[in-house]
Amino acid sequence: MTKLKTYKEIPIGGLIEKAGSSVEFKTGDWKAFKPVWDKEKCIHCMICPVLCPEDCIPVIKGKDPKRKETDFDYCKGCGICAKVCPVKCIKMIEEGSEGDSSD
Amino acid sequence: MIPVTKSKTHALTGAQAVAHAMKQINPDVVSVFPITPQTEIMMQFSQFHADGLVETEIVRVESEHSSMSCCVGASAAGARAMTATSSAGLALMWEILGVASGLRLPIVMPIVNRALSAPINIHGDHSDAMGARDQGWLQIFSENAQEAYENTLLAVRLAEHKDVLLPVMVCQDGFITSHCVQNLNLFEDNVVKKFVGDYNPKKALLNTDDPVTYGPLQLQDYYFETQKQRADAILNSKKIYLELGKELSKVTGNNYPLFEEYKLKDADAVIVVMSSTAGNTKVVVDKLRKEGKKVGLLKPRLFRPFPYAEFGKALVGKKYVAVLDRAENYGANAPLFGEVKNALFDSVVCDENKNVPKLKSYIFGLGGRNIFESEIEDLFNLLLTGKFDETKVGYIGLRGEQK
Amino acid sequence: MKEIFEIRIHGRGGQGAKTAAQFIVEAALSKGKHIQSFPEYGPERAGAPMKAFARISDVEIRTYAPVVNPDVVIVIDHTLLDSVDVTEGLNDDGVLLVNSPLSSEEIRKKTKFNGKCMTVDATRIAIDAVGRNLPNTPMIGALIKATNCISMDDIEESINHKFLKKIGEEKTKATINAVKKAYEEVK
Structure with missing residues (x-):
């Protein structure tokens, strides 16, 4: 649990004084469903990293870019990646269900 | 009262007096939307602008809601922003008035007080300012053109003071003083400019070296704390008002009591x-x-x-x-x-x-x-x-x- | 003696009563006086009866109330005499100035005013001088003759200041000449 600050400790007017501070805000525990990515089946078409609203599918840049495992610290489980995958290599499963091997 | 600095007496209306103050303040951004009886301020200020006497960016907006929104954006961006309004215009701004004070933006807005509808009426009473009295803005009321002029100068310093950072309304009576030709001592540009000074915002949206976010969401966790800050700031502003008033006295020879x-x-x-x-x-x-x-x-x-x-x-x-x-x-x-x-x-x-x-x-x-x-x-x-x-x-x- | 010299001008919307009041006080300002001028803002309809006020004083003017007890009443449009009580609050030691081809005796009879009353045909003077029915400035000439509350030189200066750029030298000069003519003709 983070300790909330008092009114004397926060910037005035709700100002966020530091850029990129949303990194500190881990939204990964919001999800009810999580994507399971089949690495073997993936053709690395780069559709899912571009369309991910949380920008949480990391990519190894280069001439022949490759996606990596979803960053579950930020993934909200929206399912867009599964929906847009042309080879259906991403499946959405219930968090903590049988097929969930992440824990 | 003998003015401490040189001044020249002119025959001007209360609205023109405020426009002269704005000329000397030379704000970065002024949003303009006409409404009787405020319009005379902006007519005169636009004349100064057309004559090249101010460097202000004038933004002609499509409503007072937009006018205040424009000031909020400009002020958050780091500009010294002003507008002016009356009556229904102030009422239409209501939503954004709270945004301006909530974001702690030092906007200065001359108000030419006018009755609110209905029935429709264009003349002077205080219904408009009183309807906006608890929106976190400071409100200074002026008896005559001279006070409206000097209060406007004071308001800029007051709003921008680091311990205040709140918007300020400078009120005068619609038509009764805004359209009454009266004696007005205008102080020299250089002394006024020296008093008003430059605006150096601590945090500005357009400062890319120090990026910030204005206006984020605050829910049950922080909204309350932020309101307490605003409440404290407006209470503290009384002291700053008196301090700055003493400083302005040295320029004008007039007093600025509560x-x-x-x-x-x-x-x-x-x-x-x-x-x-x-x-x-x-x-x-x-x-x-x-x-x-x-x-x-x-x-x-x-x-x-x-x-x-x-x-x-x-x-x-x-x-x-x-x-x-x-x-x-x-x-x-x-x-x-x-x-x-x-x-x-x-x-x-x-x-x-x-x-x-x-x-x-x-x-x-x-x-x-x-x-x-x-x-x-x-x-x-x-x-x-x-x-x-x-x-x-x-x-x-x-x-x-x-x- | 009142501390503040007060003038009330009766006219119709668009006849320049407000401008006349402003010229008068601007002229007084150049003599270092405290001044004030304002119209009674009503619905602002052209042709509707309206009033404008001017105050001149050696002491600071604080009131913003309309002039109730004028020292001088100027009537720019004599047809108002039938519909407006122009002498309201005007004491017998005051002055009534009317733009009218009628004589002051006739006006006095009509208004039942016992004080100093003078008339001048300012409409004719204006039409002769500037070709338009603008009797407001000639009435200032009548005011100067009747009261001396401001000087002709100062009025000339404020008219020049206001009009020279706007309407050019010729028309400005004609306007000033109309003021002077009214000064001579008023009686």
Whole structure:
């Protein structure tokens, strides 16, 4: 649990004084469903990293870019990646269900 | 008063006086939308702009809601931003007024007070400013063109002060002073510019070296804390107002008290009234003093934050006090009267002798109805008799009503 | 003697009563006086009866109330005499100035005013001089003759200041000549 600050400790007017501070805000525990990515089946078409609203599918840049495992610290489980995958290599499963091997 | 610095007297209206202040302030951004009787300010300011006398970016917006939004954006971006409005224009801004003060943006907005609809009316009363009195803005009321001019200069420094950082309204009476040609001492550009200074915002959206976010979401976790900061800031601004007022005095030779006390000290009967009507009242006070009657005036200048303790101190021990509001407050005490009553309650609680004046609320001048010196004189004479019903609201100049 | 010299001008919307009041006080300002001028803003309809006020004083002017007891009443449009009580609050030691081809005796009879009353045909003077029915400035000439509350030189200066750029030298000069003509003709 983070300790909330008092009114004397926060910037005035709700100002966020530091850029990129949303990194500190881990939204990964919001999800009810999580994507399971089949690495073997993936053709690395780069559709899912571009369309991910949380920008949480990391990519190894280069001439022949490759996606990596979803960053579950930020993934909200929206399912867009599964929906847009042309080879259906991403499946959405219930968090903590049988097929969930992440824990 | 002898001005400390050189000034030149001109024959100008109250609205033109404010436009001259804006010329000397030379804001970075001014958003413009016309509404009677404010329009004269922006007409004059636009003339200065067209003549190349200001470097301001004028933004012609499509409503007052947009006008205030423009100021919010410009101010957050790091610009010194101003606009002006009246009546329905101020009412339409209402939503964004709270955004401006909530984001702690030092916007200065001259208000030419005008009645609110309905029925539609273009003339001077305080309904508009009173409707916006609790939006976290400072409010300064001006008796005449000279005060409107000087208060506008003071407002810029006050708003931008690091311990304030809140928007400020500078009010004057619609038509009565805004369109009245009167003597106005304009101080030299260089002394005014030196007093006003440059605006150096600590955090600006357009400063890419130090990126910030204005206006994020705050829910149950932080919203409350942020409101407490705003509440504290506006209370603290009273002190800064007085400090900066002393500094401006060195330029103008005039004083900037929380309220003006006119022959108040030994007065038995006191009228409390803001803006131009304080002028009419001074004439009557002088006349009655010559007749040996102990009458006086208390004219509020800083209405938000309201200086309760100082008011209480000034009025406790007086025999009779009439508070004159140029606005109705439907279903509640009239705005100024309510504050004076609060102030007296506080001071009476602290005052062992409990010398609480007999206090009565009066409404006058709605929709720009004239108030004549004879009416004020009658009121003073009535107060001095002590024979009035303080439990009922009195009306001045209203047909069918007894004082 | 009142501390503040007060003038009330009766006209119709669009006849320049407000401008006349402003010229008068601007002229007084150049003599270092305290001044004030304002119209009674009503619905602002062209042709509707309206009033404008001017105050001149050696002491600070604080009141913003309309002029109730004028020292001078100027009537720019004599047809108002039938519909407006122009002498309201005007004491017998005051002055009534009317733009009218009628004589002051006739006006006095009509208004039942017992004080100093003078008339001048300012409409004719204006039409002769500038070709338009603008009797407001000639009436200032009548005011100077009747009261001396401001000087002709100062009025010339404020008219020049206001009009020279706007309407050019010729028309400005004609306007000033109309003021002077009214000064001579008023009686």
